[in-house]
Amino acid sequence: MAASLNLLCLPCAGASATMYLRWRRQLPQWMHLVPVELPGRGGRLGEPAVEDFAQMVALVCREQRSAIQGRFVLFGHSMGALLAFGMARHLRATGRELPLAVVASGSSAPSRRDPERFARKGDDEALIADLRKQGGTPEDVFASPELMRITLDVLGADYRVCESFAYAAEPPLPMPLHVFAGREDDIAAERMDAWSAETATGFSLDWFDGGHFFIKQHEARVLSALQQRLAWSVAGESHASRAHA
Structure with a gap:
């Protein structure tokens, strides 16, 4: 069995940590889920939102200090992938x-982000259209004015x-980088492949059926791939430790 680790999961834009809570029942015991x-x-609805990337990264690193010690992995979907990279x-x-x-899921490589992705999305109508396009938002959210306002x-x-x-x-990161992508997502394949330039020690790219929220549409397959990739990373760390002993 692989050595235990903390799996910090960062949410996509507009979402909360609850998007990962179902995983707790499906992950093996050696993977300790930490939904950020x-x-x-x-649970932090009363706090002011952070709207700056660097501030958000520094805040999460500070708040999660106890979880990012020893063996840990950073996972993020969409915006969460960008935050994981920044962390x-x-x-x-x-x-x-x-x-x-x-582990970066459903996000273009940082060097290949689409500059038009967030253009003209400053009003409610545009944001609602984007939610519809991306999928993944329950219909009861659209039906509730209060939930829609919060979202x-x-x-x-x-x-x-x-x-x-x-x-x-910057120099490539000194740890493996695993990327998950949806075949029907609107992110071009070369934007996903470009993640490979951000690591010096190992890269993988797994494709799944589904659109932007393939992690929900094909959850079991995603979690199986995640377990496999991280088991390899832990095994690689263990081999490296023995090699330097």
């Missing part, structure tokens, strides 16, 4: 412990987080 709740949603860079820059691996406020703030991200060339 960001300000302004879920890995931030931890390296501040001399902190680094994750065993980063749109969080989504707008998160889009501003993504807009504030500016890619800067």
Whole structure:
């Protein structure tokens, strides 16, 4: 059995940590799920939202200090993938412990982000249209004015987080990078392949049927692939430790 690790899961734009709670019953015991709740949603609804990428990364690294020690992995879907990448860079820059691996799901590589992705999405009508296009939002949210207001406020703030991200060339990360993508998502394959330039120690790209929310549509397959990829990362870390002993 693989050695235990903390699996920090960062949500997509407009979502809360609850998007990952179902995983707790399906992951093996050696993977300890840590769903990360960001300000302004879920259990932190009363807190002001953060709208700057660098501030959000620094905040999560500070708040999750106890979870990002020892063996841990960063997982993120869509905006969460970008945050996971930013956290890995931030931890390296501040001399902190680094994750065993980063798993980026449903997101273009940081160097290949579409500059038009968040253009003209500053009003409710545009945000609602984007929610419909991406899928993954329950119909009861659209039917409830109160839930819709909360969702749109969080989504707008998160889009501003993504807009504030500016890619800067840095040395590749010194840990494996595993990427998950949906075959029917509207992210071009070359934008997913470009993640390979961000790691110096191992890259994988797994494709799944489904659109942007393939992680919900094909949850069992995604979790099986996640378990396999992380078992390899833990095994690789263990071999490296023995090699340097």
